[in-house]
Amino acid sequence: xxxxxxxxxxxxxxxxxxxxxxxxxxxxxxxxxxxxxxxxxxxxxxxxxxxxxxxxxxxxxxxxxxxxxxxxxxxxxxxxxxxxxxxxxxxxxxxxxxxxxxxxxxxxxxxxxxxxxxxxxxxxxxxxxxxxxxxxxxxxxxxxxxxxxxxxxxxxxxxxxxxxxxxxxxxxxxxxxxxxxxxxxxxxxxxxxxxxxxxxxxxxxxxxxxxxxxxxxxxxxxxxxxxxxxxxxxxxxxxxxxxxxxxxxxxxxxxxxxxxxxxxxxxxxxxxxxxxxxxxxxxxxxxxxxxxxxxxxxxxxxxxxxxxxxxxxxxxxxxxxxxxxxxxxxxxxxxxxxxxxxxxxxxxxxxxxxxxxxxxxxxxxxxxxxxxxxx
Amino acid sequence: xxxxxxxxxxxxxxxxxxxxxxxxxxxxxxxxxxxxxxxxxxxxxxxxxxxxxxxxxxxxxxxxxxxxxxxxxxxxxxxxxxxxxxxxxxxxxxxxxxxxxxxxxxxxxxxxxxxxxxxxxxxxxxxxxxxxxxxxxxxxxxxxxxxxxxxxxxxxxxxxxxxxxxxxxxxxxxxxxxxxxxxxxxxxxxxxxxxxxxxxxxxxxxxxxxxxxxxxxxxxxxxxxxxxxxxxxxxxxxxxxxxxxxxxxxxxxxxxxxxxxxxxxxxxxxxxxxxxxxxxxxxxxxxxxxxxxxxxxxxxxxxxxxxxxxxxxxxxxxxxxxxxxxxxxxxxxxxxxxxxxxxxxxxxxxxxx
Numbered sequence: 001x002x003x004x005x006x007x008x009x010x011x012x013x014x015x016x017x018x019x020x021x022x023x024x025x026x027x028x029x030x031x032x033x034x035x036x037x038x039x040x041x042x043x044x045x046x047x048x049x050x051x052x053x054x055x056x057x058x059x060x061x062x063x064x065x066x067x068x069x070x071x072x073x074x075x076x077x078x079x080x081x082x083x084x085x086x087x088x089x090x091x092x093x094x095x096x097x098x099x100x101x102x103x104x105x106x107x108x109x110x111x112x113x114x115x116x117x118x119x120x121x122x123x124x125x126x127x128x129x130x131x132x133x134x135x136x137x138x139x140x141x142x143x144x145x146x147x148x149x150x151x152x153x154x155x156x157x158x159x160x161x162x163x164x165x166x167x168x169x170x171x172x173x174x175x176x177x178x179x180x181x182x183x184x185x186x187x188x189x190x191x192x193x194x195x196x197x198x199x200x201x202x203x204x205x206x207x208x209x210x211x212x213x214x215x216x217x218x219x220x221x222x223x224x225x226x227x228x229x230x231x232x233x234x235x236x237x238x239x240x241x242x243x244x245x246x247x248x249x250x251x252x253x254x255x256x257x258x259x260x261x262x263x264x265x266x267x268x269x270x271x272x273x274x275x276x277x278x279x280x281x282x283x284x285x286x287x288x289x290x291x292x293x294x295x296x297x298x299x300x301x302x303x304x305x306x307x308x309x310x311x312x313x314x315x316x317x318x319x320x321x322x323x324x325x326x327x328x329x330x331x332x333x334x335x336x337x338x339x340x341x342x343x344x345x346x347x348x349x350x351x352x353x354x355x356x357x358x359x360x361x362x363x364x365x366x367x368x369x370x371x372x373x374x375x
Numbered sequence: 376x377x378x379x380x381x382x383x384x385x386x387x388x389x390x391x392x393x394x395x396x397x398x399x400x401x402x403x404x405x406x407x408x409x410x411x412x413x414x415x416x417x418x419x420x421x422x423x424x425x426x427x428x429x430x431x432x433x434x435x436x437x438x439x440x441x442x443x444x445x446x447x448x449x450x451x452x453x454x455x456x457x458x459x460x461x462x463x464x465x466x467x468x469x470x471x472x473x474x475x476x477x478x479x480x481x482x483x484x485x486x487x488x489x490x491x492x493x494x495x496x497x498x499x500x501x502x503x504x505x506x507x508x509x510x511x512x513x514x515x516x517x518x519x520x521x522x523x524x525x526x527x528x529x530x531x532x533x534x535x536x537x538x539x540x541x542x543x544x545x546x547x548x549x550x551x552x553x554x555x556x557x558x559x560x561x562x563x564x565x566x567x568x569x570x571x572x573x574x575x576x577x578x579x580x581x582x583x584x585x586x587x588x589x590x591x592x593x594x595x596x597x598x599x600x601x602x603x604x605x606x607x608x609x610x611x612x613x614x615x616x617x618x619x620x621x622x623x624x625x626x627x628x629x630x631x632x633x634x635x636x637x638x639x640x641x642x643x644x645x646x647x648x649x650x651x652x653x654x655x656x657x658x659x660x661x662x663x664x665x666x667x668x669x670x671x672x673x674x675x676x677x678x679x680x681x682x683x684x685x686x687x688x689x690x691x692x693x694x695x696x697x698x699x700x701x702x703x704x705x706x707x708x709x710x711x712x713x714x715x716x717x718x719x720x721x722x723x724x725x726x727x728x
Contacts, residue, residue, distance in 0.1 A: 069547075117406040118551035175665045204602060205432040208648035209663035218659060232576070239659065262651065276581035277651055278606035280633050296585060297578050299532075300546040363582050365530020365552075369589035 021192055022056040022226050023080065028089035030075050034305060048304050050076040051250035052089065057194065060224040064241030064258075066234055066273075070372060071247040072300055073230045077196045080228065081104060081115050093194075101220070112139050114187040116216075118199035120179035124171040130157070130182055131167040137189045157186040160215060170372060177208035184215060189224070196228045209365030216221060234277050238262055243340075246270050249304055249312040266334055266341075266348040269313045274299050298362040311346065318360050319347045388684050393420035393460075394709060395444070395565055400457035400467075402436070402443050411669045413439040415621040417457075418700075422563065424592065426598040428629070430605060430644070436621040441567045443467070444505045445482055446474040448543070461565065464705055465716045466467030473668060477686050478504035483558035487570040493542040500526070500538030503557045510561050525556035525655075529586060548579035548689035550633045559594060566596045572607065584611055605652065609633055620667050620677040627704040637706035637715040660726060676709065 031046035045060045050072040057063045080091060082098065090099045093109055101109075114137075117123035124133055134156055136148045136182045145152040160181040171179055180200065187195050199375050201209045201214065211303035217240060231237050237244060238258060245255040245271065254267040265271050275295040297316045302308055311330050314320040323346050331344040336351040361367050399593070402414040413435040421427050430436045444459055444466060454515040461482065477610055478484075483506075486492035494502060500527050503525055504518035513521065519538070527533035529552040542550055547586040548656040551571060568587065584607065591598055600611050608615055608629070615632040617625040618638065625638040636642055643662035664681040667673050673680050679693040688709040707716065 068578065144496060175664060205666070206605075206644055207432060207647050207662035208665065210649075210659035211663075213649070214661060233649075234577070235378060235651050235653075239653070239655065252568050258655075272578055274651065276577045276637045278581070278584070278604065278610045279652075280609045280645065281650075296582055298582075300548045300579055301576070331520040362584075363530055363533070365528065366582065366585050366589060369528075369586070370594065 015307055018060040020095060021056045022059045022061075023092050024090075025056070025080065026054045026090050027052050028054075028076065028086060028091065029087045030072075030079055031087045042203075043370040045305050048307055049248050050079065053247070053250075053252045055245055055252065055255065057226050057228055060192070060220075060226055062220050062227040062229055063242065064221045064237035064244040065228060065230045065247060066237050066244060067234065067247035068232060068273075068301055070249075070304060072304070073232075073247050076247075077115070077198045077228060077230050077320055081113055081196050083115075090194075107141075107243040111121075111137070111143075113192045114190065114192040114195050115185050116180075116195060116200045118181050119203050120176055120183055123183055126171055128294070129168050130162075130174075133171070133182060134186050134189055137186060141190060143190065146176045152189070155248075155262075156188055158374045159188065159219070160185045162212075175208075176204055177211055179314050180204060180212050180216065184212075184219065188219065188225075188292060190350065191223075192225060194228065196230070198230045200229075202231065202233060209236070216240065216352070226328045234262075246273065249301060249307050251312055251344065252312065253344045254332050254342065255331070257338065260338050260341040264314075264341075264351050265335075266337065266343040266351060267313075268349060269344045270320055271295060273347055294359040294361075296359075296361045296366055298364065311344070313322040318362055322346065329349070335337065389390075394423045395421040396460040396601075397444070397457070398458040398460070400443065400459065401455070402439055402448070403454045404452075405452045409670045412621055412672060413669060415672070417618075417623055418623075419616055419623065419626065421565075421599065423427060423597050424591070424595050425614060426600055426612045428608035428615045429601045429618060430597065430603060430608050430615060431618035432603060432671060433537075434620075434666055435509075435618040437618050438569055440599060441484070441569060441599060444567065445484060446471070446476055447484075468631075476510070479533065479558075479563075479564055480510040480561045482565040483561070483563040484570045485551075485554050485558050485566065485568040488574050489547070489554045490542065492554060493550060494657060495542055498539050499539055499545065499553050503553065503560050506557065516624075522556070525560050526553065528584075528590075529553070529556045529559075545671070547575055547649070548582065548639075548692075550580075551575060551583055552586070555590070559590060559596075562594060562716070563596055566601070567599045567601070569601045570603070573602070573604075580607075580686070587611070605633075605644060606650075617644070620672055621639065622677060623668055623679065623700050623707065625706040626700070630703055635716070636719060636723075637712075638678075639684050639706050639710075640678050642719065643681075646723065646726055654724070657726070658697045661720050684710060684718065687718070 010346060011055040028050055029052050031048050033043040034047060035041045036044040036310065047275045053076065064065065065076065079086050086099055090097055092098065098106060124269060127328050131150065131153050131214060134153045138149050143152040154167060157164045158165065162178060162181055201212050204212060214242050229237060229240050242258055244258050244261045246250045254261065254265065254270050265274060272295040276294045298345040301317060302315055308315045311324040329344045329346045331342045333341065334343050334348055380440040386613065398418050400414055400417045404411045405415060417440060429437045442453060447464065455467050500519060503522035507513055507521050523534045523538050527537055531537050531549055531552055545553060569585045572583050575583060602608055614628055614631055615626060616623050617638065619640050625632060625641050632641065638646060645660055646660040649659060663683055675694045675696050676698050679685055685693045692709050698707040698709050
């Protein structure tokens with residue numbers, strides 16, 4: 001990016017030092033009731049969107065949450081920002097339990113936890129000017145910055161790489177990437193300590209995506225804001241996050257430092273996920289040798305209304321045994337893992353960085369077609 | 376790519392051997408704000424059994440080109456110039472009845488979002504059987520059996536029962552499989568896949584891509600694969616065409632374009648895309664600015680307002696003159712071949728890590 005960011009000095013007071021836990025979540029659960037029946041509609045089941053997850057986001061840290069659609073990563077983000085009421089579990093922010101805090105109790109904390117949404121077209125009010133949108137949070141919280149709100153908004157516009165002259169424009173006058181910058185400016189307006197970013201770049205074109213990722217990274221590092229970065233794109237998460245958690249069907253199945261997750265994943269699902277990312281191989285050798293391992297799972301993610309017993313991944317796992325159906329694997333540190341790298345699997349993969357030599361193809365149609373073409 | 380004999384400049388005559396040949400295609404739409412030149416002077420060829428990957432950002436004209444091939448545009452607001460030849464048959468001037476015979480039969484399409492492309496009103500089996508009945512004159516029973524067979528082929532478990540289901544009873548990956556079954560039911564020679572995996576999860580995407588590759592081996596269709604994801608293209612295609620603002624800016628085989636890209640826009644795309652093995656200490660290198668509006672495209676080279684190599688060309692060439700795309704392996708840029716090579720090796724490649 002060519003723009004020079006004019007950043008205010010990070011607020012030191014009360015922010016805690018890097019490494020201290022900022023947000024602690026334990027046993028967080030969200031079940032959405034499923035209604036059915038006639039004439040009286042009863043609750044007949046529950047979509048177990050998030051089912052007992054534990055995570056910690058430290059001060060000034062970027063924590064990535066990856067998973068496929070329906071794994072509960074967005075619900076987790078919404079629970080943490082208290083846009084939804086958790087079914088069970090606790091959320092504590094700087095030691096204070098906010099799980100069921102009332103509106104009034106939450107008010108001082110709301111300004112410290114902000115959110116950036118996925119779709120920059122639906123998350124900005126089309127009838128308000130950019131100035132109004134960005135100063136909105138200050139108005140609601142009754143904050144009167146020195147020099148006035150307008151001056152602060154102009155500063156924020158500059159921070160996110162927009163022209164401060166655009167103060168009086170409306171959202172439709174901006175492109176997708178610029179709108180997402182407005183969303184970032186709004187999130188920064190109250191000098192938050194934690195930003196929950198729910199797929200902030202997935203609606204943008206590739207060339208624009210990099211601009212916004214760089215902006216977020218700059219904001220994160222220079223203002224010392226902690227991020228909960230929710231995305232399905234493994235490469236973007238790797239670029240942005242220091243620690244990463246992988247979710248599958250409402251559970252965290254593996255969590256750890258970026259490097260251990262991406263180079264030494266122990267859970268078969270993490271392996272499969274990484275091997276499924278289509279990649280450009282830039283040198284001849286890598287392309288000729290096939291380079292990366294190839295794992296093709298069968299079918300789709302099961303329904304969260306009636307998830308499989310025991311390990312939730314067992315129905316698509318090539319290592320599954322009887323034990324996996326009866327006993328749920330705990331999220332623990334396996335031998336051979338670095339500290340902080342937790343895996344929930346009874347039969348974890350070897351802690352190597354070598355690619356496997358054999359393909360794993362579980363999809364029956366693929367296997368049949370490939371057998372046919374080999375003959 | 377097919378061999379084209381004539382040098383760049385005037386529209387190249389259609390290649391007699393090519394299965395599909397698009398020549399100097401211009402598509403524009405009349406809108407309230409003015410005329411949108413969605414495709415502006417596009418030429419390419421495709422041979423049987425090959426896969427052509429078209430990459431580009433939203434609004435680059437990649438989807439419009441392919442809707443035009445099948446005649447799926449709204450003729451009231453669309454002006455088309457140029458030629459589209461499918462096995463020698465001219466499609467831009469073809470009658471609707473002729474196109475109807477072609478669609479779903481000789482040329483079929485897979486759409487991005489299977490939930491909106493499938494009708495919620497009919498069973499999946501019936502929707503797959505319908506084009507087969509229409510084009511081959513098969514009986515209802517035979518067509519149903521064919522539909523069940525196709526569903527089995529694309530990996531739907533228990534196809535006999537699942538054919539009676541409605542699209543909403545299928546998961547996202549299964550719907551896309553059903554779309555593929557529908558597209559392949561008449562054994563088409565040309566298959567156009569418009570972002571077929573964009574709406575899918577990565578593990579399912581990998582399955583669908585492998586499935587398409589394996590099915591192509593079996594059916595021998597030519598595939599046009601449209602996507603914005605360079606990784607998917609590298610995996611799927613034999614040849615690549617990179618599109619920007621309504622025109623092709625670079626083309627070549629996959630290894631040519633991925634390992635020795637020549638156009639600044641392709642460099643920009645490769646640089647701005649985070650990869651699983653890229654260097655984490657450096658920030659990404661985005662392309663500055665935003666894609667242009669096609670209501671009022673930039674003069675000269677369409678990419679010049681965002682290009683950082685303009686000064687290497689010197690003068691006002693980039694601003695005034697639109698660079699042409701030569702046939703075969705080529706890029707539409709005013710930089711000399713030598714400059715393209717050295718810039719890529721010395722400045723772009725190191726950043727790719």
